[in-house]
Amino acid sequence: MTSGQPLPQDPEPSLTIAQVAERTGLTHDTLRYYEKAGLIERIGRTTGNQRRYQTADLAWLEFLLRLRETGMSIADMQHFARLRSEGDATVADRLAMLREHRAGLADRIRALRRNATALDDKIDHYEQLLDERQQGTDETT
Amino acid sequence: MTSGQPLPQDPEPSLTIAQVAERTGLTHDTLRYYEKAGLIERIGRTTGNQRRYQTADLAWLEFLLRLRETGMSIADMQHFARLRSEGDATVADRLAMLREHRAGLADRIRALRRNATALDDKIDHYEQLLDERQQGTDETT
DNA sequence: ATAGAACCTGGAGTGCGCTCCAGGTCAAGC
DNA sequence: GCTTGACCTGGAGCGCACTCCAGGTTCTAT
Numbered sequence: 001m002t003s004g005q006p007l008p009q010d011p012e013p014s015l016t017i018a019q020v021a022e023r024t025g026l027t028h029d030t031l032r033y034y035e036k037a038g039l040i041e042r043i044g045r046t047t048g049n050q051r052r053y054q055t056a057d058l059a060w061l062e063f064l065l066r067l068r069e070t071g072m073s074i075a076d077m078q079h080f081a082r083l084r085s086e087g088d089a090t091v092a093d094r095l096a097m098l099r100e101h102r103a104g105l106a107d108r109i110r111a112l113r114r115n116a117t118a119l120d121d122k123i124d125h126y127e128q129l130l131d132e133r134q135q136g137t138d139e140t141t
Numbered sequence: 142m143t144s145g146q147p148l149p150q151d152p153e154p155s156l157t158i159a160q161v162a163e164r165t166g167l168t169h170d171t172l173r174y175y176e177k178a179g180l181i182e183r184i185g186r187t188t189g190n191q192r193r194y195q196t197a198d199l200a201w202l203e204f205l206l207r208l209r210e211t212g213m214s215i216a217d218m219q220h221f222a223r224l225r226s227e228g229d230a231t232v233a234d235r236l237a238m239l240r241e242h243r244a245g246l247a248d249r250i251r252a253l254r255r256n257a258t259a260l261d262d263k264i265d266h267y268e269q270l271l272d273e274r275q276q277g278t279d280e281t282t
Numbered sequence: 283a284t285a286g287a288a289c290c291t292g293g294a295g296t297g298c299g300c301t302c303c304a305g306g307t308c309a310a311g312c
Numbered sequence: 313g314c315t316t317g318a319c320c321t322g323g324a325g326c327g328c329a330c331t332c333c334a335g336g337t338t339c340t341a342t
Contacts, residue, residue, distance in 0.1 A: 018318070028319085029301055036322095037299095048308050050319055063263070070256045074299065091274060095267040102260050109253050112246065115211045119243050122204070126236040133232060159288070169289085170331055177292095178329095189338050191289055215329065 014044070014052035024061055037074060039064055039081050070105050155185070155193035165202055178215060180205055180222050211246050 017028045026034075034040050040060060043051040053061075067077055080097055083090040158169045167175075175181050181201060184192040194202075208218055221238055224231040 016318080027301075030299085032320090033300065046308090048319085050308075066256045066259055070253060070260065088270075088274060091267060091271050095264065095271060098260060098264050098267060102257065102264060105253065105257050105260065109250060109257065112211060112250050112253070115207045116243065116246050116250065118207050119211065119239060119246065123236065123239050123243060126232060126239060129229075130232050130236060133229060157288080168331075171329085173290090174330065187338090189289085191338070 012054055014054055015058070017051050017053070020053045020058065020061070023058070024065060026061075026065075034061075034064070037078060039074070039077050041081075041085060067101070070101065071108065072101055076101075153195055155195055156199070158192050158194070161194045161199065161202070164199070165206060167202075167206075175202075175205070178219060180215070180218050182222075182226060208242070211242065212249065213242055217242075 015023070017031055020026075020031060021028050024031075035043060040057065043053055043057055046052055064077055064081075067080070072080075076097070080094060083094050083097070156164070158172055161167075161172060162169050165172075176184060181198065184194055184198060187193055205218055205222075208221070213221075217238070221235060224235050224238070
């Protein structure tokens with residue numbers, strides 16, 4: 001088993017919302033919005049009702065950010081978060097979600113690479129146009 | 142010079158908005174919105190004021206779609222379209238825009254690939270969890 | 283000639299993902 | 313004790329990229 005309850009003298013590095021905002025690049029408004037929306041479970045509070053983020057909260061947030069950066073919608077992240085909160089019984093479902101998301105991501109990367117190549121062609125075309133234009137400034141054929 | 146004005150007997154393959162919608166995957170509303178927004182210049186009309194898209198319109202639309210798919214905003218596409226409508230003098234500006242967009246795209250593809258790798262790790266982790274859970278169903282260590 | 287589908291316009295409405303606001307509470311330094 | 317800045321809540325507002333609507337016109341097939 002693991003050892004400790006969060007005793008008072010536990011040096012668990014709890015962060016304020018401002019510190020988390022700086023670390024993640026999110027605003028405090030977005031952090032509160034994510035909590036309200038159920039993307040992150042209710043963050044622990046001080047006696048004065050102020051949030052204190054623990055290491056595990058940070059790790060989950062960073063995972064969420066990876067999902068977001070790869071284009072997952074808030075709705076899907078809510079779904080994933082709900083499954084997670086339901087415990088180990090939902091591991092298979094969560095795995096399925098991640099696999100599907102991963103597959104979609106692969107598709108999107110492939111599409112972007114194809115479009116990048118097309119863009120390169122267009123850029124080449126523009127470079128040629130520009131060369132001709134600059135060469136032709138004096139109208140001599 | 143090139144040869145023909147669009148004479149009546151010119152077999153220029155003009156398409157209705159519905160046909161263009163089907164070809165591009167855009168809705169007719171989106172096509173009209175893009176025209177209203179200045180992303181595409183005013184499409185030629187029949188005497189009865191209905192749009193007829195020409196080959197050149199299609200080509201431009203497909204280019205716009207590539208810009209969109211690679212994440213360019215409507216505002217930036219408007220900017221590009223405006224430059225284009227101003228003629229050859231803006232070739233250098235347009236080239237600069239495309240190069241910048243291309244560079245951002247490269248960054249985004251790199252970030253997606255990094256995130257994809259992180260996702261793969263997470264998936265591996267979930268697969269292991271699932272294996273343990275299935276093996277451990279009978280509680281024998 | 284006429285029915286019905288496709289098209290037209292200007293403008294309002296929608297969904298997403300935040301972002302801002304008002305009005306208050308809490309914590310730390312002077 | 314008091315000020316000042318960080319934090320709290322519920323709810324309204326915003327920008328983007330469409331999407332829909334009402335009311336009218338045009339095209340096509342019979």
